[in-house]
Amino acid sequence: MSAPGAAATIATMRLADPTGYGRIVRGAEGDVERVVETKVPGDATAEELLIDEVNTGLIVFDGAALRDALPQVGAHTAQGERYLPDVLPVLRSTGARVAAHEVADPDLTLGVNDRRQLAEVRAIAQQRIFDRLAAAGVTVVAPGATSIDVGVELGEDTLVEPGVVLRGATRSGARCHLGPQSTLIDTTLGDDVTVRHTYATDAEIHDRVSVGPFAYLRPGTVLREGAKVGTYVEIKNSDIGPGSKVPHLSYIGDADVGEQTNLGAGTITANYDGRNKHRTTIGARVHGGVDTSFVAPVTVGDDAWTAAGSVVTGDVPPGALAVARAKQRNIEGYDARQRSDD
Structure with a gap:
């Protein structure tokens, strides 16, 4: 996913309903300028809320660049929290490039934080396997x-x-x-x-x-x-x-x-x-x-x-x-003798 020459590459996707996702703001050259959070009113402008390209939560960094930039991330959201995507503008301010990799399949970005989500992701993966087999003439x-x-x-x-x-x-x-x-x-x-x-x-x-x-x-x-x-x-x-x-x-x-x-x-x-x-x-x-x-x-x-x-x-x-077994021998009257001993 990492783009050559980029200090960071962020995975994005486009959604018809991007509610709840951070929006991707791109510059004139198409590189990513920043990620705008939308969880709390006031973090994003009305214009930014119309953007349909969103942050998937997956970012690949150059390790040294990230280490230098992290101390400069401030708490700029309405909640007063520090967000990792806020490191992207810091990287750009040093002249570094921030690229984007647009993901066509949203299911590939699903997170797994508990057993329920693991089951959901597994079900999706299994269905894709079944679909592939069905296309090859297999009946499940x-x-x-x-x-x-x-x-x-x-x-x-x-x-x-x-x-x-x-x-x-x-x-x-x-x-x-x-x-x-x-x-x-x-x-x-x-x-x-x-x-x-x-x-x-x-x-x-x-x-x-x-x-x-x-x-x-x-x-x-x-x-x-x-x-x-x-x-x-x-x-x-x-x-x-x-x-x-x-x-x-x-x-x-x-x-x-x-x-x-x-x-x-x-x-x-x-x-x-x-x-x-x-x-x-x-x-x-x-x-x-x-x-x-x-x-x-x-x-x-x-x-x-x-x-x-x-x-x-x-x-x-x-x-x-x-023939490898003992020859059969019948002992006549065996049952009667057993009973007489009782």
């Missing part, structure tokens, strides 16, 4: 229930449902369906992605991926094209291959999963041994039974299977079935 269903950072970019025909929060450098491709009730932070989405009731941060979601509801994608998560992460699933620092599915109630951490693999409900990668993290490698077209735990480091080959309830601690060859 409920702007009042949505929060989107200025750095977020969304592709054409993307739908943003109520309760969505988009933060940081989040990006989406075209035709995405975001929400309801999802938070995405620094997350990248491809085209045709669906994300519902999901919390994701520093994640990478490729084309035609479905996430949620109630999924948690932690940093380092990569979901390849056509993958699915379902209900109550947490993924951390893992690469889920194209077309692979983690449908229900699972934790996949520090893992690499090949394409077209299906991990059953309750799948866990036990990636921490108490001291260090280890990776699990699961191949392509693997069929993981429900309630399978993979104790890392472990590798499961392509086309392998795991039986339900298995705790896999060793590598599984391609095409093999891993």
Whole structure:
């Protein structure tokens, strides 16, 4: 905003109704001579009250010039107060130049002195973000229930449902369906992605991926094209291959999963041994039974299977079935013996 060679540059704006604002008085050359206060009758003349250019309260000074001029500011208003804009005539009296920068958008000059004003300014900023996205072909269903950072970019025909929060450098491709009730932070989405009731941060979601509801994608998560992460699933620092599915109630951490693999409900990668993290490698077209735990480091080959309830601690060859659980034993008459002890 500072003008070259000026000891001070004051931001001004023009208002149809300038009531309550200090008026900008310019000289013959267009530089600012002074600011006339209008809060109290007698500070401004009738002619000065007709001026529609007003002081926004923003002034950029040359520091040394301001320091020298401040002691010379007197109490010239009807209220007997000293006003900072009164330093401008002092600067001019030394031969210094006072320039003006006219602000076209009054909202840019709004002050924030309390939480209410902060909310008002935030609402204006949010609406401008929504307007920009709408012009780009994005639908925000409920702007009042949505929060989107200025750095977020969304592709054409993307739908943003109520309760969505988009933060940081989040990006989406075209035709995405975001929400309801999802938070995405620094997350990248491809085209045709669906994300519902999901919390994701520093994640990478490729084309035609479905996430949620109630999924948690932690940093380092990569979901390849056509993958699915379902209900109550947490993924951390893992690469889920194209077309692979983690449908229900699972934790996949520090893992690499090949394409077209299906991990059953309750799948866990036990990636921490108490001291260090280890990776699990699961191949392509693997069929993981429900309630399978993979104790890392472990590798499961392509086309392998795991039986339900298995705790896999060793590598599984391609095409093999891993059964890692105690053999079932039925104790006949157990209930009767329990009752006889009562």
